[in-house]
Amino acid sequence: MNRKIIVGGAWPYANSSLHLGHLAALISGDVLARYHRLIGDDVIYVSGTDCHGTPITERAKKEKTTAKEIAEKYHEEFKEVFEKMGFSYDLYTKTEDEYHKKKVQELFRKIYDNGYIIEKIDKDNYCEKCSKFVADRELKLICPNCGNETKGDQCDCGYLPTKKDLRQAYCVDCGSLTRIKDNKNLYLELPLLQSKIEKYVSENENKWRKNAQNESHKYLKEGLKERAVTRNLDWGVDIPVEGFEDKKMYVWIDAVLGYITATMKYCDENKLNWEEWWKNNNTDNKKIYMVHGKDNIVFHTLILPGLLLGLDDNMNLPDSIVSTEYLNFNEQKFSKSKGIGMTILEALDKFDTETLRFHLIKNGPESKDSNFNVDDYIMTHNEITNKLGNFVNRTLKYKGLTQIPNGIMDNDLEEYIKQKYEEISNNIENIEFRKATLNIIDTLDNLNKYYDERKPWVLYKENLTEFNNVIYTCSVSIANIANIIEPFMPQTSKKIRNYLNIRINGWEYIGKLESIELNNIEPLFERK
Known part of the structure; x- marks a missing residue:
């Protein structure tokens, strides 16, 4: 019997061009999708552009344009890259897609109704002049470690500012000193799901790479923490809960649930039933691959399973975690600001x-x-x-x-x-x-x-x-x-x-060729 195969490629973030390191992390997904199609499995290979979040709004401010235009620019570039590289996505979509937004809101609301998303009051930085709560990366302060000015999320020296440090932070936009103010947010109750997630990891980690096993165990050993699912942003997916109209969905929940919404959309467009791939009946006949770099491991081994378990709807969880390490360029880390590396489009020119x-x-x-x-x-x-x-x-x-x-x-x-x-x-x-x-x-x-x-x-x-x-x-x-x-x-x-006039693709031995005319045989490659 043909297996139902999901291959999910990590959703690249729409704030800069893709480089060879991104390609190295994602290419395995296309290998898997093509192989499983060749052996006769029913494959749905999905991904999309992650369009939301603070880095995109910041880039829009710098370029004096809108976040939507920035996201759309890179979405079109990413589609071009994947097409030129021969990626065989069944659907490459985006988090700004209206179908995705509607479906991800439905999934969010279901997890909320099931009691796995709860309300908490945070103490966050607020700018009186801009009349808004300010995200860490929209703050600036003097780093207590190196003495240089840094943004609030992380200093170039590696120091991570604490909540105490951020009390003296200034708004990047207007330069005003911020103050700490109560801020109502929603959180995913991962501690309630820890035992189920531990059971899931134990049953599946033998199909994962060592980095995924180690990273997951590290977080589980520390104990899973509640994780914010709402942010104070103007750009993103609206929260389908009364009282949170001023908030948007955190990009990590928006994007990882995109594997399900993209499957739904592909199935709707092709008169298929998405539940045959994602619902937990006859699991021996199903497989879900998640393909990404090591910086995305916990989102796929702990958080996505937590969200799926929170749906309480007999959902399949990812079987195989295909997590790469990092690709360097000439023995250095890729860095756009330092001019280290090569974008995929640059590579394709050479x-x-x-x-x-x-x-x-x-x-x-x-x-x-x-x-x-x-x-x-x-x-x-x-x-x-x-x-x-x-x-x-x-x-x-x-x-x-x-x-x-x-x-x-x-x-x-x-x-x-x-x-x-x-x-x-x-x-x-x-x-x-x-x-x-x-x-x-x-x-x-x-x-x-x-x-x-x-x-x-x-x-x-x-x-x-x-x-x-x-x-x-x-x-x-x-x-x-x-x-x-x-x-x-x-x-x-x-x-x-x-x-050779072979019209049928397959993963089985071809034993016979008959009377094939050899016309227009050209060299497959040119030596460099």
Whole structure:
């Protein structure tokens, strides 16, 4: 029976361009979605742009425009990036989408009605001149640690200002000294849900990466704290609770519930029932992947499960947490202000999309921080050019060959390729994508070895029957390579299938090719 698969890619924040570090964190989602479609599962792959929050309103002020225009600008840029990188989202939406806002309000209200969202009075900074409560990042003060001026959320020296420190903070907008004032907010009662969340983590963490396990246990050991779900902002989703008309939904609840609202919207548009993917019946036939960087771990391992449990509606919780470490650039952290790094659009002007995908999967921060530099990328590109591109080229463009000859498939190579299907499938299912890429390289090495050892250039003159067998065996191998590389290099896979007139995609051994004319065979890559 086909499984119901959700792949949720983290929602990028609409306040700056996406860089290669973002791509390294998210590319695994596309690998999973493509693989599960190939094996016949029913996949819904969703994400969207996180449009709300203080950083976006701050950028709007600096650029003398509106938060909506900033969010829309980056949303369109993100869509362009993902399309050019070949991400196969079933729906890429945004938190400013009206459908999302309506549905997330309904989910919020249900959690509130179930008693898991409660009212509290906070002591917050208030600016009399601006007549508003001021968020930490909208405050400025002298850092008690280094003596420099800093914003209220965090100093460049790493110090996190305390509530006591913020009593002497000034409003960034007008420069006035703020005062502390009672502020009514709503909070998610995570302590009430801790035992259920602990049970969930215990039952699922064996399918998570080590960083997700460690980070989740750290928070659970400390004891989960109530977490604010409302903010004093003009930009965001309205709170569907009387008395909180001056508040907006905190972006973390708005975005993580977006996985459900995006599924709902996709299903509504395609006459499907979203509950078949998210409701807890026949869980053996369902799987939910959450794909993100390590800075988003607790939002997906603790907070999203807490929200789903708070719905009290038999919801499925995420099974597999696909959390990367950080990607550095030339051994330094990405920093727009310091000019360190490269945006994805900049990279696409310089690099081949397909080999960039493969490189970031093969050398990305899967289990530890990794580094990107151009020389390493070029090595990967040329390796793929030599081992895949040349193998395809010297087989399908063999001098004088106009069609794939009739021949007999080599039995040993057939068994080897079938074994590789199984191994790479296990790699992907176990979220070990680097191992999968190494397995692909190993396969290509062995196919090239077979070609070189059989010396078809000699057989062509001395034993035409055996020459036909070798070229046929290599052609069948290429057809199967097209299947195996599809999750990693989808456009290259598509080109190969077009060369061989393969019309059906799948994750199963192709054993026969018949009378295929070899027309318009072009090099898959250009050496750099």
